[in-house]
Amino acid sequence: MKIVQEKIFGLVGVLIKFEDEEDVIRQANDILYGLAAEVFTQDINHALETARKLKAGTAWINCVNTLEPNVPFGGFKQSGSTYYPPSPAPQTLITSDPQLVASWENTP
Amino acid sequence: MLPLSWLERARALSSTMPTSSRPLVGQLTVFCESPVVPCPVEADRSVVLAGIYNKFLASFAERIKAIKVGDPFTKGVHQGPQVSKNQYDVRLPPLSFSTTKITVCDLSSASCRTSILARRRVPSSTLVVAMLEMKVTPSRCVCGSFSRPVSHGTHQPSDSPSPQFSPRPS
Numbered sequence: 001m002k003i004v005q006e007k008i009f010g011l012v013g014v015l016i017k018f019e020d021e022e023d024v025i026r027q028a029n030d031i032l033y034g035l036a037a038e039v040f041t042q043d044i045n046h047a048l049e050t051a052r053k054l055k056a057g058t059a060w061i062n063c064v065n066t067l068e069p070n071v072p073f074g075g076f077k078q079s080g081s082t083y084y085p086p087s088p089a090p091q092t093l094i095t096s097d098p099q100l101v102a103s104w105e106n107t108p
Numbered sequence: 109m110l111p112l113s114w115l116e117r118a119r120a121l122s123s124t125m126p127t128s129s130r131p132l133v134g135q136l137t138v139f140c141e142s143p144v145v146p147c148p149v150e151a152d153r154s155v156v157l158a159g160i161y162n163k164f165l166a167s168f169a170e171r172i173k174a175i176k177v178g179d180p181f182t183k184g185v186h187q188g189p190q191v192s193k194n195q196y197d198v199r200l201p202p203l204s205f206s207t208t209k210i211t212v213c214d215l216s217s218a219s220c221r222t223s224i225l226a227r228r229r230v231p232s233s234t235l236v237v238a239m240l241e242m243k244v245t246p247s248r249c250v251c252g253s254f255s256r257p258v259s260h261g262t263h264q265p266s267d268s269p270s271p272q273f274s275p276r277p278s
Contacts, residue, residue, distance in 0.1 A: 008152060013172065015165055017158045024155050031153070 005031050021050060029055045034076030038064050 004014055004027075018024040028037060037056035041047045044061070051059035057075035060066055067073060156164045180188035 004153060012152060013168070014153045015161070015168065016153065016155045017161050018155050019158055024157075027155050028153075 007031075007033055021046075024050065025053045029053075032077060033079040035079035036060065036075070 003012075004016060016027055018027055034054075034056045036058040037051070037054045038060045039047045039051045039054075040062055041050075047061045051061055055076045057079065058071070058073060154164075154168075175186045176184060177187055178185045
């Protein structure tokens with residue numbers, strides 16, 4: 001759906017159902033942008049496994065917008081072409097896994 | 109300038125500061141360098157497990173309905189209105205005026221387009237916004253800087269780009 005794949009930049013929230021892990025990865029990555037993603041779950045192994053498969057610059061686990069100064073910030077696809085602050089090896093970062101930031105305090 | 113890492117820049121900055129203010133430098137650098145201010149992260153898609161979907165939807169709707177929109181200076185209000193009648197009335201006249209100006213120039217001047225867009229000083233959308241605000245004409249695009257308004261008194265429009273905007277020698 002267009003509303004799911006494109007960014008509205010408005011006060012609109014879209015809720016999508018998923019059945020299994022393959023399904024959630026497919027639906028989460030089926031978008032033009034990839035700046036950040038959040039995974040909320042009680043199973044931390046599941047969270048780490050899922051977060052690594054997301055095509056997003058930053059993947060937060062059980063937290064949102066937790067920006068760490070020592071973690072590069074950037075995005076995949078149309079969300080940007082580089083990481084900020086600039087890294088000595090940005091190419092490695094762009095093609096590697098998302099930067100993971102996890103919080104153990106807000107576990108649902 | 110050499111591509112310094114964030115840590116190296118922080119160290120460089122701290123070494124230039126007086127000793128008394130050094131403990132603050134780390135925080136200050138973090139604030140300036142981190143993308144907190146322009147951070148455009150906005151969660152608008154949630155992929156929810158089918159088993160808890162209905163429960164999540166009810167809880168989500170309840171939370172959304174609790175958001176209070178109104179005067180942002182009033183206590184308890186989460187956010188101000190996106191558009192108000194006052195803003196619309198105040199902003200529209202200059203906006204419509206600028207739009208006609210943009211239609212005239214519309215980056216149709218080839219020299220303007222090549223000298224600015226080819227150098228990628230600004231993305232085209234930012235360029236249009238800048239033009240909206242400054243009401244610039246194509247000749248001024250070529251010669252003027254987008255970081256500040258062009259002075260109208262002493263500026264002489266010219267088709268040849270100034271050294272400031274001339275393409276870099278390859």
